[in-house]
Amino acid sequence: MSKSVLITGASGNLGGAVTQKLLSDGYKIFTTIVPNEKAPADERIHAKVVDLFDEHDCAVYVEEITDSGDDIQAGVLLVGGFAMGSIAETNIGAMDKMIRLNFYTAFSMAKPLFEYFEKRGGGQIILIGARPALKAKQGKQAVAYSLSKSLIFHLADIINESGKDKNIRASVVVPSTIDTPPNRQSMPDADFSKWVPAENIADVISFLLTDSGSMLRETVVKVYNQA
Numbered sequence: 001m002s003k004s005v006l007i008t009g010a011s012g013n014l015g016g017a018v019t020q021k022l023l024s025d026g027y028k029i030f031t032t033i034v035p036n037e038k039a040p041a042d043e044r045i046h047a048k049v050v051d052l053f054d055e056h057d058c059a060v061y062v063e064e065i066t067d068s069g070d071d072i073q074a075g076v077l078l079v080g081g082f083a084m085g086s087i088a089e090t091n092i093g094a095m096d097k098m099i100r101l102n103f104y105t106a107f108s109m110a111k112p113l114f115e116y117f118e119k120r121g122g123g124q125i126i127l128i129g130a131r132p133a134l135k136a137k138q139g140k141q142a143v144a145y146s147l148s149k150s151l152i153f154h155l156a157d158i159i160n161e162s163g164k165d166k167n168i169r170a171s172v173v174v175p176s177t178i179d180t181p182p183n184r185q186s187m188p189d190a191d192f193s194k195w196v197p198a199e200n201i202a203d204v205i206s207f208l209l210t211d212s213g214s215m216l217r218e219t220v221v222k223v224y225n226q227a
């Protein structure tokens, strides 16, 4: 049986690099797409339209994959998005939007994966945090974003505590600024060499999935480069 990973957000800037790296590591990739999104052409990538805000939909996808004989070893849950805003500029609507995008999309897939890992005797869930969730100095300019990402760290703690004797672990990878076309466009005067190439984050995620990486527990990896 080939080793498999489920990735959400595979079409994104980080997602593309992670998908390529894990393909080159020999993984079969399962991913989710949104309605009308073109499925990846690479036949090693299996994509299905899944509503990440619908926990039933997510559970059915994990069940379909595993019932058909594929064994998911890890979930790499990358979906997320950013919004600026101080406390004064942040209302419940803005909070709601960020929590849905950054937290519900991760929780809805982490839950069925955790349940599957309990049955298979272990597995890894890799989540993406953000520095503003750890540093209020940065978080104060992106309040809804940083609060929504802070839930990711606590989710990882809860998965690690609940999975302690079950060989189930969660890691949080924390990029500073990823060197992506949208970031270059919105910050044209920044020193891009201080940012983190998506490929380097993909390498970190690849390591977490190795036998040595699997020895780590309660892992929070700060991939900040010079930013």
Ligand SMILES: NC(=O)c1ccc[n+]([C@@H]2O[C@H](COP(=O)([O-])OP(=O)(O)OC[C@H]3O[C@@H](n4cnc5c(N)ncnc54)[C@H](OP(=O)(O)O)[C@@H]3O)[C@@H](O)[C@H]2O)c1
Pocket (backbone or CB within 6 Å): 008, 009, 010, 011, 012, 013, 014, 015, 034, 037, 052, 078, 079, 080, 081, 082, 101, 105, 128, 129, 130, 131, 174, 175, 176, 177, 178, 179, 180, 183
């Ligand atoms: N960029 C940074 O500097 C930075 C820094 C710290 C943390 N992060 C985190 O790193 C992760 C990846 O960032 P990125 O820069 O690669 O982002 P990105 O290029 O915008 O990719 C986001 C991915 O999420 C998907 N997505 C967005 N909304 C969705 C929804 N409602 N349902 C399903 N999929 C949805 C996108 O799909 P579509 O392509 O179909 O929209 C895309 O695949 C995010 O969690 C982000 O918060 C990024």
